[in-house]
Amino acid sequence: MHNYLDFEKPVADLEGQILELKKIEAGENAVDVTEEIQRLEKRSRDALEDLYRKLTPWQKTQVARHADRPHCLDYIERIVTDFVPLAGDRYFAEDHAMITGFGRFDGQSVAIIGQEKGSDTQTRLKHNFGMARPEGYRKAVRVMEMAERFAIPVLTLVDTAGAYPGIGAEERGQAEAIARSIEACLNLKVPLVSLVIGEGGSGGAIAIATANEVLMMEHAIYNVIAPEAGASILYRDSTRARDVAQAMKMTAQDLKGFGIVDTIVEEPVGGAHRAPAAAIDAAAEAIRTALSELSGLSGPELRQARREKFLAIGRNL
Template sequence: MHNYLEFEKPVADLDGQIVALKKLGTGEDGGVDVADEIQRLEKRSRDALADLYRKLTPWQKTMVARHPDRPHCLDYLSALITDFTPLAGDRSYAEDHAIVAGFGRFDGVSVAVIGQEKGNDTQTRLKHNFGMARPEGYRKAVRIMELAERFAIPVLTLVDTAGAYPGIGAEERGQAEAIARSTETCLNLKVPLVSLVIGEGGSGGAIAIAAANRVLMLEHAIYSVISPEAGASILWRDATRARDVAQAMKITAQDLKEFGIIDEIVDEPLGGAHRSPEEAIANAAGAIRNAFAGLSGLDGESLRRQRREKFLAIGRNI
């Protein structure tokens, strides 16, 4: 059974009926033949799911983007990157498991990969700090990007974070400076840089590794300057109004594509990436492949200039 979201209750009810009927009509020992009814219910379930996902609200998309079964950074790495060699530490303070970084091959071509990993159970979520990086994580990202530039290796980043870690220790070690330095490094790179938002793109924690030549975003991912809950707490001192903030901030891939903040929306399977991770990752692979192909003819200075002009143009009205 799927891990259903709150708004998916109509689908959950239909799927529950299907499971009950399958148990009833096993066909063994004179079991009742309910194949036609199961087929009818399965069609109703698919249609209901398609109808729900065709008109998701920004808050519902936020719930989908945070779904615990959604494929995470390590899932993409294992499926898309061969010969991956992770590198650890920022050479200044410590290792940060919230950011996974290293070198491998994508379609047989060397690539540097930097991604935010949330974890998929209690143990791994604690290990990766729920994908919220500390300063050492962003300094590790800078180290990897600089290595990639030194050896003329393109960079791929996978974005999935609620935001940078806001703890006292992180602030003491220069969280803001580390984010700014990582963003600066992205903008100055003279190798192709492609970013894919696979879940949540939260504030500076996301942009620090996503100031790219091409910014791709999964269909039901979100990308925002602040989480809806934090925005509601600031505006109304009431986190329960997060759905109102989600609506107002225009955090969906569709809105951001219209504003020119992202370059391409990557289709997800019916019902979201969590229902068919393999299909979602395959769709992402195609988009990443096309993005790198579109950048292959540009020299280092052109790549740097295109990237900087792209971000300077955001929000301009003239």
């Protein structure tokens, strides 16, 4: 059984009926209910397609945060071979929210930087729910600089509600670390491709997403502040997050229209959490295309194009 979201109740009911019929079919007093199962499966598929064809921004937020959605390490495991993780920022400590290292994508060496949320209670605590501390961003900068030294393209996987806002993180220069990471992205003379796989939250996301090509999963979100936090600030009422999500224009489709996102990666019907392997394979194809398009540009051209891309965002020409 899937971990259903609130708005998926019609599908949950149908799939529950299918499960019960399959139990009857496999029981001691077996009854042939194949036709009824097939009829319900078609109704379930149609209902799921209909739901996901017209998701609201708040529903997309729920999908982007789904516990079963593939995370950074799932992507690395499926599309990167010979992955060698690198730890520590060489200043303070290791940050487990930020995954960094080198590996091969389609046989080509790549540097990988991504935010890992964790998939169960233990790993979520270990990875701090994907919220990096300053040392995470300083580690990212270290890996970017190493990638440039050896002329290796950089791939970043964005999935965070935001940078960690704790007192210790602020004391160690969270804002400065994020700014340095953005600066490192803008200065790179190697291809930089970024994929928003779940949540792209505020500076915590753009710190590693200031890329030549920004890709985004179909049901991911990318915003300046979480809807709940925005509702608390604007309305003093976090329960109005649904209204804020609608106003913020933070879906892949909205952002593609604004020129902030270059490519939307289509997800399987029902979201990436229903067919993680298919979703990751679709993302891999988009990454492959982006890297291929950037391979013909020189270092100075890559850097200039990246800078112009981000300077153009929001301008009224």
